[in-house]
Amino acid sequence: MREDQYHHGDLKQELIDKGLLLLNEEGIEGFSLRKVAKMCGVSHAAPYKHFKDKDALISEIIKEVWKKLYLSLVEVTKLYSSDAKLQLVEMGKTYVKFMTQNPQYLKFMFLSDNNCSVDIKNGEFFVEDAAFEVLKNSAEVFFKETKLDKKLYMQKILGMWSLVHGLTILITQKNLRYDGDYLDLVGEIIESNI
Known part of the structure; x- marks a missing residue:
């Protein structure tokens, strides 16, 4: 099993929440899906199941x-x-x-x-x-x-x-x-x- 398959709960919401924390800490320049995935404890590929790219995640954070x-x-x-x-x-x-x-x-x-x-x-x-x-x-x-x-x-x-x-x-x-x-x-x- 891959690392992202071990995640329990709402990964999409966790990506949004952790993404917000990362944006506040590092700004847009330091923001990446890989870093958010690491914060969530999932593989770097896992966010792509919910978001096309980092801009899509940032857009979702703003909406939320x-x-x-x-x-x-x-x-x-x-x-x-x-x-x-x-x-x-x-x-x-x-x-x-x-x-x-x-x-x-x-x-x-x-x-x-x-x-x-x-x-x-x-x-x-x-x-x-x-x-x-x-x-x-x-x-x-x-x-x-x-x-x-x-x-x-x-x-x-x-x-x-x-x-x-x-x-x-x-x-x-x-x-x-x-x-x-x-x-x-x-x-x-x-x-x-x-």
């Missing part, structure tokens, strides 16, 4: 990370569907919690060359990111309820996103130390700024 964030934000919209302001606060807390509990996702998504950019043209967002769309749509519902001038939507949404993203980096990098529950603090900061 963004999907997890998206699903966590969608869950918040369902839980707080009757209160637009609370929905935004909880969405921000969820984002911070998601990223601080998964710093490898934060590094991969925003602190590397693999990130997804937000483009603004003529005051409108153009983003290929479903997670950002969830934030944008929730914020627009809140803005309509509070009768905010539509011309300010883009600036307010970008400000909210920057706020939670900045807090996430401060907490993850341990540049912000708080002796209480950091998610309570994050909620208070978000609420005072929307």
Whole structure:
């Protein structure tokens, strides 16, 4: 029997998980299917049963990370569907919690060359990111309820996103130390700024 036949469990998922770790450690330049296979304890040929090449694995890693964030934000919209302001606060807390509990996702998504950019043209967002769309749509519902001038939507949404993203980096990098529950603090900061 070959080494890859001894692997038990979901090899495809393990390749994605270990591939993310490798990308964060060595970047795209140091990334190879052979190295990921070694991390998984399988033969160098085993990854090719699931991925055509290293770019296919990297693409799958990107999809997986963004999907997890998206699903966590969608869950918040369902839980707080009757209160637009609370929905935004909880969405921000969820984002911070998601990223601080998964710093490898934060590094991969925003602190590397693999990130997804937000483009603004003529005051409108153009983003290929479903997670950002969830934030944008929730914020627009809140803005309509509070009768905010539509011309300010883009600036307010970008400000909210920057706020939670900045807090996430401060907490993850341990540049912000708080002796209480950091998610309570994050909620208070978000609420005072929307």
